[in-house]
Amino acid sequence: MNTTNPRVRFAPSPTGMLHVGNARTALYNWLFARRAGGVFLLRIEDTDLERSEERYEAQLMEDLRWLGLDWDEGPADADSGEKGEFGPYRQSERLAIYAEHTERLLNEGKAYPCFCTPEELEAERKQAVAGHGPQVYSGRCRTLDQTTIDENLAAGKPFAVRLKIEDHPLRFHDLVRGPVEFAAETVSDPILVRSATGGAGGMSEGIPVYNYVVTVDDALMEITHVIRGDDHISNTPKQVAIYEAFGWPVPEFAHLSTILGADRERLSKRHGATSISTFREMGYLPEALVNYLALLGWGAEDGKTETFTLEELTQAFSLERVTPSPAIFDFDKLNWLNRHYLKQAEPERLATLSWGYFSAQMAGADPAAVHTWFLQLLALFVPAVDHLDQLPATSAPVFGFDAEAARANEENAAVLAADSARTVLSELANRVRAHQGRVAPEAFKEWMNEIKAATGVKGKELFHPVRIAITGAHSGREFDKLLPLIEDGAALGINIPSVRQRIERFVGV
RNA sequence: GGCGCUAUCGUCUAGGGGUUAGGACGUGAGAUUCUCAAUCUUAAAACACGGGUUCGAUUCCCGUUAGCGCUACCA
Missing domain, CATH: 1.10.10.350 (Arc Repressor Mutant, subunit A)
Structure with a gap:
């Protein structure tokens, strides 16, 4: 593994708004790359054809740029062409690559066709739960003889492709948590490619699944450090098995803890603002959000410093200091940080950011004519708000x-x-x-x-x-x-x- | 049910075999400004529980509990 020049990626799926949790993952990846003089790349995980939407992809890039997180490699968009030598950077454009690799695994006997129907699998699962056993695939199709396979194929039976999990513990190293190990018998032979039933499976027919493509892409894009949410810990042994099947080196991992709401449940819309664009619309400054997100799960070496510019963060950041325990999103502290940066912001910048909030009050006014007065207004009221969209209400008495x-x-x-x-x-x-x-x-x-x-x-x-x-x-x-x-x-x-x-x-x- | 991850003030965290367990947000009090806010000063506030190991555990190990995640032909 190349440790002198690390390559990391942020790989969101364009199925919704960029959430603070993902933004924090992006930030830590970016920080790690910048700190180490490595490469930060953006990859779009759009293998879920049903839910992926182009507008989300555009929004995602806009949000990343707003936060100040630029990428060295990534797909083309309205603002720039494709960057980097490891493309394409959209998974939907890499289908041929995956098919080629699946072929290889099948030929080498490391993967096999599975003719089990969803109903059969469901029945197996129910039985496992009833028997208090682990819910793993029985491996029924793993031992099918070639004649049966040929017959099934000839009969046009739909099949999925499964990986054979070797009978040894699956281990990986986590920069945040240390060594992690899973016993082989707790990991099912994972599906690599969905079956093609001739329409019954919707748009996803024959499309390879996430765990598979993410591994192929990370390997092919020569990712050295996989920094992502801890909801992927349980997926990691499957991915390690895929690396092993291909004979690829296994990268370092760093699993970041979940961000929770005040009720200790996963942060969601129910807890208030969660998407980056919403924070922007509310008049939070990107530097405040970045600073806050950095502090949510990471602390400075002196244990005391609270305010950091992006520049300072790239100097101070290290994955070793990332905490493994989940963190509750604290709007009060974010507000404090935002007030801090609001105080330091240039008046002209504040004017540009705030003008839109006053469309009702300033209706018909000539922006140039009232500019000086508007600056005066902001000088008086910005120190009294947590975020800019509170300005009209706070200054209503005027x-x-x-x-x-x-x-x-x-x-x-x-x-x-x-x-x-x-x-x-x-x-x-x-x-x-x-x-x-x-x-x-x-x-x-x-x-x-x-x-x-x-x-x-x-x-x-x-x-x-x-x-x-x-x-x-x-x-x-x-x-x-x-x-x-x-x-x-x-x-x-x-x-x-x-x-x-x-x-x-x-x-x- | 199985597997995994996690556990220091209300919250984010520092620390680490012997410490007055540190900082920040928030909260209380005082100072100050016409008020509120801001600011400054100050106070209260934590090692989940039970076993080990040890002269000594909050720190290391094991267990319990709790929370969360995965357990999909989602990502």
């Missing part, structure tokens, strides 16, 4: 003011019921009445000082009622930044009520 709702709100009502609140608001109303035109932030600040002096009310008692009269809520962003934002926005022709209009509506000047 864009509109509902005096009725403000008064009706229970918490507000409690604040407004205080004598001090009434005094403060009437003082405020007096000043608005006496003042002409726009309420300048400087003037407002002066008013607040005057009211404080005149009434003796200060702190919460002073600011909460005023805040309600202007924003409809007793808490929010700092007044000295919020007021100019509202006033500038009102002057810009976006549909934003001015400070004066708000106070007038609320106090009824």
